[in-house]
Amino acid sequence: MKNSSKTNIVIALAGNPNSGKTTVFNELTGSHQHVGNWPGVTVEHKEGTLRRDGHEFRVIDLPGIYSLSAYSQEEIIARDFLLNEPIDVIVNIVDASNLERNLYLTTQLLELGLPVVVALNMIDVAEGMGQRLDLDKLAGLMGVEIVPTVAAKGEGMREILDTVLKLAETGYEAPRSTRHNPEVEIEVSKLLDELPIIVNDEGRCAGSMPARWLVIKTLEGDSVARQKLAECSTDPQDTLNKVDETKRHLAEGFGDDPETVIADGRYGFIGGLLREVVTRTPSVDRIATSDRIDDVLLHRWLGIPIFLGLMWLTFKLTFDVGGVFTEWIEIGISAFGAWLEALLPAGPLSSLIIDGVIAGVGGVVVFVPNIAIIFLIISFLEDSGYMARAAFLMDRSMHVIGLHGKSFIPMLMGFGCNVPAVMATRTLETREDRLLTILINPLMSCAARLPIYILFTGIFFSAHGAMVIFSIYVLGVLLAVLSGKLFRKVLFPKAASPFVMELPPYRMPTLKGTLHHVWERTWLFLSKAGTVILAASIVIWALGSLPWGVEFSSSESLVGYLGRAIEPVVKPLGLDWRAAVALLFGIGAKEIVVSTLGVLYGGSHPSGDLNTALSESFTSLTAYTFMVVSLIYVPCIATVAAIKRETNSWKWTMFSVGYSIGLAYLVGFIVYRLGLLIGMI
Amino acid sequence: MQRGRPFNRQDMNLSHSMEDYLEAIYNIKVRNQVARVKDISREMNVRMPSVTGALKALADKGLVIYQPYESVELTQAGLDHARGIAHRHTAVREFLTSVLGLPEEDVEQEACGLEHAISPETLDRLLKLVDFIGAHGDDKAFRLSDFQSFLKDGSDPDGDMSADVCYLPATIKSTRLSELCPGMKGRIAFVSGRKPIRKRLVEMGMTSDTHFEVLRTAPFGDPIEIKIRGYNLSLRRSEAEHVEVEVIND
Numbered sequence A: 001m002k003n004s005s006k007t008n009i010v011i012a013l014a015g016n017p018n019s020g021k022t023t024v025f026n027e028l029t030g031s032h033q034h035v036g037n038w039p040g041v042t043v044e045h046k047e048g049t050l051r052r053d054g055h056e057f058r059v060i061d062l063p064g065i066y067s068l069s070a071y072s073q074e075e076i077i078a079r080d081f082l083l084n085e086p087i088d089v090i091v092n093i094v095d096a097s098n099l100e101r102n103l104y105l106t107t108q109l110l111e112l113g114l115p116v117v118v119a120l121n122m123i124d125v126a127e128g129m130g131q132r133l134d135l136d137k138l139a140g141l142m143g144v145e146i147v148p149t150v151a152a153k154g155e156g157m158r159e160i161l162d163t164v165l166k167l168a169e170t171g172y173e174a175p176r177s178t179r180h181n182p183e184v185e186i187e188v189s190k191l192l193d194e195l196p197i198i199v200n201d202e203g204r205c206a207g208s209m210p211a212r213w214l215v216i217k218t219l220e221g222d223s224v225a226r227q228k229l230a231e232c233s234t235d236p237q238d239t240l241n242k243v244d245e246t247k248r249h250l251a252e253g254f255g256d257d258p259e260t261v262i263a264d265g266r267y268g269f270i271g272g273l274l275r276e277v278v279t280r281t282p283s284v285d286r287i288a289t290s291d292r293i294d295d296v297l298l299h300r301w302l303g304i305p306i307f308l309g310l311m312w313l314t315f316k317l318t319f320d321v322g323g324v325f326t327e328w329i330e331i332g333i334s335a336f337g338a339w340l341e342a343l344l345p346a347g348p349l350s351s352l353i354i355d356g357v358i359a360g361v362g363g364v365v366v367f368v369p370n371i372a373i374i375f376l377i378i379s380f381l382e383d384s385g386y387m388a389r390a391a392f393l394m395d396r397s398m399h400v401i402g403l404h405g406k407s408f409i410p411m412l413m414g415f416g417c418n419v420p421a422v423m424a425t426r427t428l429e430t431r432e433d434r435l436l437t438i439l440i441n442p443l444m445s446c447a448a449r450l451p452i453y454i455l456f457t458g459i460f461f462s463a464h465g466a467m468v469i470f471s472i473y474v475l476g477v478l479l480a481v482l483s484g485k486l487f488r489k490v491l492f493p494k495a496a497s498p499f500v501m502e503l504p505p506y507r508m509p510t511l512k513g514t515l516h517h518v519w520e521r522t523w524l525f526l527s528k529a530g531t532v533i534l535a536a537s538i539v540i541w542a543l544g545s546l547p548w549g550v551e552f553s554s555s556e557s558l559v560g561y562l563g564r565a566i567e568p569v570v571k572p573l574g575l576d577w578r579a580a581v582a583l584l585f586g587i588g589a590k591e592i593v594v595s596t597l598g599v600l601y602g603g604s605h606p607s608g609d610l611n612t613a614l615s616e617s618f619t620s621l622t623a624y625t626f627m628v629v630s631l632i633y634v635p636c637i638a639t640v641a642a643i644k645r646e647t648n649s650w651k652w653t654m655f656s657v658g659y660s661i662g663l664a665y666l667v668g669f670i671v672y673r674l675g676l677l678i679g680m681i
Numbered sequence B: 001m002q003r004g005r006p007f008n009r010q011d012m013n014l015s016h017s018m019e020d021y022l023e024a025i026y027n028i029k030v031r032n033q034v035a036r037v038k039d040i041s042r043e044m045n046v047r048m049p050s051v052t053g054a055l056k057a058l059a060d061k062g063l064v065i066y067q068p069y070e071s072v073e074l075t076q077a078g079l080d081h082a083r084g085i086a087h088r089h090t091a092v093r094e095f096l097t098s099v100l101g102l103p104e105e106d107v108e109q110e111a112c113g114l115e116h117a118i119s120p121e122t123l124d125r126l127l128k129l130v131d132f133i134g135a136h137g138d139d140k141a142f143r144l145s146d147f148q149s150f151l152k153d154g155s156d157p158d159g160d161m162s163a164d165v166c167y168l169p170a171t172i173k174s175t176r177l178s179e180l181c182p183g184m185k186g187r188i189a190f191v192s193g194r195k196p197i198r199k200r201l202v203e204m205g206m207t208s209d210t211h212f213e214v215l216r217t218a219p220f221g222d223p224i225e226i227k228i229r230g231y232n233l234s235l236r237r238s239e240a241e242h243v244e245v246e247v248i249n250d
């Protein structure tokens, strides 16, 4: 792979979680990013491109990992990518203020035989801690290029690219590999000499994996590496026997299993390096400040109340502040509608645009402020380091339903949107935990369902709006807890996975990073409004207008027929056919519920005003029932698709859909009947 | 609260000498991570063949895993048992020296004998007495009735032994990470237990001889947070149980 001049250079970003990888990625690629279908924090691998000096760089952001040992899904993804894809340079983001543990991954990356550039990030933090580093010496000892960076300020990005270019252009020397324990080194060399494996002059096995890495990983008990090693051998049985013999021999010699010995050795190697290159001058410890903050935020008695308070504040901000902007947008949209109405000649086109498109899409766009705010807060909590604390605080409670504290983060994200939330379950380490978290996630009321609640509470519960909406959210959480307990008992009767998690020091998120995040999410929402929802609005409009000549969405229209066909089903819940149609269409996307209501009720009411129309057709009880059903039944096509992708099983996907419909019906029925019993109307 | 639990003698009929072997293996492992036959023979001042014989007997009871020429591993049951014996030993010695005021050099032999002879219940109270005395400051003044009511319901109006405060008897020098209280410091001795968890813990930096400090426990007492290798790591008690540590007093 020694190539001379390349125009296309592939860079893989690898690093520990919280090392600043996302920040580096954003700094490098700016807006030229291709985020997989749906981003879940750093789980999906994102790609970006940039051009410089006539070169085109493709940058791949790998999931944040601690090791290459195939322990979690993320490690497997990152590792498979590093091993199987044609990568020119690995850029390893290392948190300079947490060198010891960050370099553990580096020691493994060095063994892959690819050129590595270490981006020593957070140099500012490290210096603030009074830590001085001899970078030249470190680079020399590790045999890699080192670039100091402060990603949060965009410093060092240019140098990363320069170094990458240098390596890619001039060819490179494979980095010096980590030196293990002398005894281990001897055994590894012996194996490399003796094993009947086919190795090219770069030390790579068939399938291009470095033989040394395969041998070391096999000694570490890695089953994938073991298989690959066998595959590249002329006599697999003999190879494996020899490796096993060495393993036994090492175990005897050290009195401990080789994987622990090797891990020990890596840390030993790092310790040696750091003694050579780090000098510390005592000064204010940033981490100590972080610990002081935790004394309060993770306090025995105050921790959880503060957390719940923060969640409450999140909701307050989302709804109250968001509401102000929403009003402005509403005014703008209706002015725009009126302007168009005056402009266009009356007829099908005008009807399509005003009753269909503007009523539908407009009804969804008004919620952009809410969504932007909720993601603003979520990404602030994420980047500041508080999310990990939330997992720490909530682990015990989550454990009650057999879940991991880390499940709390996807659950919380579910309040924003279930799609990234379902994808974020990749941070969970076992399939059972993931499935369980995925199955109950749709019960976390996503931001797209919020418009429905806001619409109805605005009309029926204006005095206690926030309380009523909060009760819906609480109901969702309650049902999630109960379902979780049920599923854990019936479907996954195995203990939850281990909880071994870093609590990164608190950091002030950068405005740029946070806004980037918010923009990403909001854009996804908006583009949904532009495509799925636009299409759905037109379909609904057509169903409401056909056959030609009927009064718009009256019971003679197609939609009327459809609605009346399913009306008997929703009747026991006190809902009419239009509500049923709205729910049905809402499977496309929850935002469509409101736009359908807009078309079906607003479009057909003499005043044309949705609020008036709804206040005539619903009672506060049926409104509440409708909200409850909207909360629970099938989240949306996008979530279902995400569930399919993440579970990789139609069986579970269908189970999720069936369960949510059944549960929605059951709970809706109970709420409505109980309401009638206690005399609500 | 794990009060008293480490001291309970399990329902297993072990001869004194077998208990001594277990204790020795535990102590060696805490110190060196690895226990070999020759280490045990040196520690206990017995000949290697006797050690081998004892190990076979312990292996039959499912307390150790031992294959010729390999180092000795404790099973989970063996580890728990061995830790209990070690705790009794240090506690009895502490009682003899710091309460009864016997000279250090003389008590070792006696402690070895006593630790087997005393019933777990008696021993437990002895230990509490040692700690109760320690918790009452320099003048060590308290009424016997205070101690008796402390034994009854754990209340201690004067000292800092009240029931809801995390409590690890000062006599305990090495135990599981899960038993440590916030503010305590220690050294990782070794990580036992299931493979995947063990691997993850080691990879996160919990290798032998690494120093750490327990920072806090989460509101419901679980998980716990420690500082290790310059960063903060949280883990559940059930995972911390796999980590054998040596307490370091500073």
Ligand SMILES: Nc1nc2c(ncn2[C@@H]2O[C@H](COP(=O)(O)OP(=O)(O)O)[C@@H](O)[C@H]2O)c(=O)[nH]1
Residues within 6 Å of the ligand: A015, A016, A017, A018, A019, A020, A021, A022, A023, A024, A042, A064, A121, A122, A123, A124, A125, A149, A150, A151, A152, A153, A383, A384, A507, A508, A509, A510, A513
């Ligand atoms: N002080 C400082 N903060 C940084 C630097 N790089 C990133 N950060 C901050 O560290 C936090 C985590 O960064 P992020 O890129 O999300 O980490 P990731 O988990 O590795 O993707 C964010 O709040 C960033 O603003 C840096 O060089 N210096």
